[in-house]
Amino acid sequence: MSDFEDWLKANERYLAAALAWLRARLERLAADDKPVAGPSERRPEPAAPVPARRSLFGQMRNAMPRAASAPEVLPPMAEPAAPADTPDAVLADAEKSERPPALVLLGRRLGLSEFERSVLLLCAAMELDTRTAALCARAQRDSAKPYPTFALALALFDKPAWDVLSPERPLRYWRLVEINQPGAQPLTASALRADERILNYIKGLNYLDDRLMSLLTPLAAPEPRKQADDDEELPASQMASAHRIAAAIGQYAKRNNALAIQLLGADGTSKRMVAQRAAAERGLLLYRLEAEAMPPGAADLESFARLWQRECMLAPLGLYLDVSDIDRNEAHAGALRRWLNRLGGLVFLDTREPWTGVEYSALALDIAKPTPPEQRDAWRGALGEAADEHPSRLAGQFDFNLPAIRRIARDALAPERTPPESPPAAGTLASRLWNGCLMQARPALDQLAQRLDAKATWHDIKLPRQEEELLRQIADQVRRRGQVYDGFGFRARMNRGLGISVLFAGDSGTGKTMAAEVIANELGLLLYRIDLSAVVSKYIGQTEKNLRKLFDAAEDGGAILFFDEADALFGKRSEVKDSHDRYANIEINYLLQRMEAYQGLAILATNMKSALDTAFMRRLRFIVNFPFPGPAERKAMWQRAFPGAVPLGELNYDKLARLNLTGGSIQNIALNSVFLAARAGGPVTMPLVLEAARTEFVKLEKPIHEPDFRWLESAGGAT
Secondary structure, eight states, X not given: OOHHHHHHHHHHHHHHHHHHHHHHHHHHHHHOSSOOOOOTTOOOOOOXXXXXXXXOGGGGSSOOOOOSSSOOOOOOOOOOXXXXXXXXXXXXXXXXXXXXXXXXHHHHHHTOOHHHHHHHHHHHHHHHOTTHHHHHHHHTTOTTOOSOOHHHHHHHSSSOOGGGGSTTSHHHHTTOEEEXXXXXXXXXXXXXXXXXXXXXXXXXXXXXXXXXXXXXEEEOOXXXXXXXXXXXXXXHHHHHHHHHHHHHHHHHHHTTOOEEEEEESSOXXXXXXXXXXXXXXXXXXXXXEEGGGSOSSHHHHHHHHXXXXXXXXXXXXXXXXEOTTSOTTSHHHHHHHHHHHHHOSEEEEEESSOOOOOOSOEEEEEOOOOOHHHHHHHHHHHHGGGOTTHHHHHHXXXXXXXXXXXXXXXXXXXXXXXOTTSOOOSSOHHHHHHHHHHHHHHHHHHTTSEEXXXXXXXXXXXXXXXXXXXXXXXXXXXHHHHIIIIISSHHHHOSSOXXXXXXXXXXXXXXXXXXXXXXXXXXXXXXXXXXXXXXOOSSTTHHHHHXXXXXXXXXXXXXXXXXXXXXXXXXXXXXXXXXXHHHHHHHHHHXXXXXXXXXXXXXXXXXXXXXXXXXXXXXXXXXXXXXXXXXXXXXXXXXXXXXXXXXXXXXXXXXXXXSOOOHHHHHHXXXXXXXXXXXXXXXXXXXXXXXXXXXXXXHHXXXXXXXXXXXXXXXXXXX
């Protein structure tokens, strides 16, 4: 029999004796017209003071015994047999026990006097002993009152205290009893009922109040692990934070103080894992409350705080509060801060930046994803014998937390473990791992930017040799950044500028978007075009919030950010003439900081290079100019403009190259001419191409020189 089962049996014996003692007193009161005198053999303990409302955390220790896995449900208690000892003897022995029964433990933790504990027993007896209702009616000499009242308790028990009725005394402050007071009925004559949560606690069932369960989500503590399961442990950087938090919890618990632990950073998963590990070291149960689930009104918040404080005194609990998406300057944040100061206990704050104004003891720690070497080790542990060179390649490009790494590796390895008779999985392990990483990084960005399907290759783009070489350098630096930053030690010396920021400058249609597609296709990464209309907001602070979400979502490393028409957002900072100018400059400064800290590839495209802020230009690693194409480049573009399946007539590429157009316009003309040929039912001919070219010139409002669009065919050929 386990220790908990032994304790349950002892608790049952105590309740049986307590109910027998209560019945005897009720029967004596019912038989006597005078108030009951207390038995001389029972020495009342001194009245306990009301516990300090915010010194709750220390009372979370020495919780009611419970099984290691989960709170236990006590089966319905059978009708107790007559105890061998007298009820008073059983009660006295229980008071002295090292593991006291639940009612005694409850009284000590919530500061109940002996009289208040007796009142609570009287209310609980209504559910535990069916004879209590009739005895209450007889003792009050009123058949219409088969329930406990304060008046009955004052007459029934020793050392009655009138202040038990006060809202500041534990019975009402901690809501241990419920009062049904209809109309103008006196408080002393109103029916009393034990709170359901407290009643079950007295019987030995310790669980979280169901009024809180609808708002909270349990965060399961890490299971005890065998020595061989090293891959399940936190990496060293995160484990050090967990140990530090656990030590802080222990120190504040000894001092009976409340503690707020602020977990700073963008990765909520890593922060939760660190909090769970620290809580597990201290034997705490952790529950998560999202800011959106918080009660809206002040009265509801007060009710939640009161119930949570009571739960913390009945079991070793901690609250994990996610406030990462709350602006600290909003009115809602002020109400939340006041509520936090009211709440007390152990609170983990999941936030991006420190919160000020939290009055009780606070500890702030930056929690980041595992370092690149730790991620490499995690990939190696997750892939096992199939690791090969994959860990270095994946850790050098992507930035994932441990659960993401294990999930991607597990899914990629699943086809490798299928029976031989099963059909082979599509793609190699390397491609499945890479695609799994891309899919992990994709969902968050899909909500913030437009994904471009990168199809262009080096064959499709035509640039001067110097500019094309710059593009190849950019792709190569993205591919080898893990080797340089980690292998050669640059990451240890740098805290900014680990990403690659590039400017594509040139007229519209000169190939800036195509160049971005070429790099994304070469590297096998996702390409996202940033919609400036969805980023820039007229509301103060909203632009920074949008940019923060965008960069945070892209930090996993699986995407290239392409800011088209960047001069609209990255323009020169203006002279401060009013508040709008000041906040516009704040947005630009914030953007410059995020660009420096961003560890991926960000490509900025502009038609007006001179409009960009010079301070921003200094932070760019590459600037690629896309010149207006000359005749030789235009001829090459025309020769590549039509796919191989298009039926072509005799085209004069030299004449077409004389048309002063960009690559984007050439592509439009080629597409429109194919539609004209499809309508005519023949091949693409020079007249059709020139007709489409005339339409493009009109669209661009370019001057039209008629001889350029005239085409005469002769027996000797085209001229």
